[in-house]
Amino acid sequence: MATRSAPTARRQRIGAELRRLRERAGMTAAESARALGTTQAQISNIEANRFGVSAERVRTLAHMYDCTDQRLVDALADMAAERTRGWWEEYRDSLPPRLLDLAEMEHHAVSLRVAQVINIPGLLQTPEHARALFREVVPALRQHEIEYRVSHRIKRQAVLHGDRRVPYTALVHEAALRMQFGGREVAKAQLEHLVRAGEEPNVTIRVIPFDGTSFPTSGHGVDYAHGPVPALDTVQLDTTHGIEVVDAGGQLEKYRLVLDRMESVTLGPEASRELVHRLVHDM
Known part of the structure; x- marks a missing residue:
């Protein structure tokens, strides 16, 4: 052995x-x-x-x-x-292991549910938006490191548009929609991309409006991957000091409740789409 x-x-x-x-x-x-x-x-x-x-x-x-x-x-x-090497293995010497784990988790998920308060979810980002975010990483990344991360992030998006088309629900705060990372043109193109992504049958985007009620969150991104059975669900938290993995039963139940409560204060998919359209129009 x-x-x-x-x-x-x-x-x-x-x-x-x-x-x-x-x-x-x-x-x-x-x-x-x-x-x-x-x-x-x-x-x-x-x-x-x-x-x-x-x-x-x-x-x-x-x-x-x-x-x-x-x-x-x-x-x-x-x-x-399972012995198959995933596409993310080509980045093993170029990116932190937790980013590879995130891609592997998404690839094997039965469905995905994410929440973001400040940023657009990674699976819905344009390359230009992602590049602008990576330029703000502390400590600063070198240009080739930025490009590796952008490439990896875009390849992760295949779970939404490839053969499997994993069911995906994104809970996004209005604050994230109004952030103009990379400037006005990059931000506008990102919102237009978000509208198109929300038209995919497997993608649901729900916006938490500024005038909504309170909800439980620390401000960190939450990625909840549903496994083949609930006991094999996984949560990855995008914190300021890196990605944290959560898989204990009590913790999984906590984050299911957190996401349920966040979703309860969102606009419906159609109203969310209309809000994004208005933001694009106002730019």
Whole structure:
């Protein structure tokens, strides 16, 4: 069994879920090892994803832990069996690993739901808008680093327009629509792009207006990716110090509620589109 170097967040999730199943079954790593006929170190390495784990081993461990959620077991086994390298791997030596994890999360999501208060969601940005944002990163990025990030961000958008067309809901505050990153022309082109994106059948854009009621948020972007089963949902938070990944059950429930409450104060899709049209007209 080969040691796995720098596993992605998705592959680390397999080990984390196996650990949760073991703990839920009330078994220690040592007890699990004895039942499986292996060493405690191997169980720990599987759970930490230092070793790869086969789909068959995933099913064996889940059975041993009396897991009755067959959909969860099947989903974990499918994740373990997957060996295809995604397009994002070409950026592995050029971008922070968390950006690659974000692309991988979006690629495998059953549906996506995001919320942004200050910025246009990344999957809805034009190259010029994205480039303007990356020019403001602190510490400053070099030009080739900016171009790598712009290229990566635009390629991520294939989940909306490619063969799969993942269902996507974006909750965007009016403040984000009025920001003019890159200047008036770039901002106007971005809003026009937003209108066109909202016409796609799998894309829903809902605006939180300035005159709306209060809602829970820290101002950070929230990307909620629905997995094949709710237990495999993932949240990525876009904070000032980088991307944070959230996948514990209680945290997932919290962010589902946060997004529900944010959506409850949005305009409907048609009214949102009309608001964006007015902003374009006023520029």
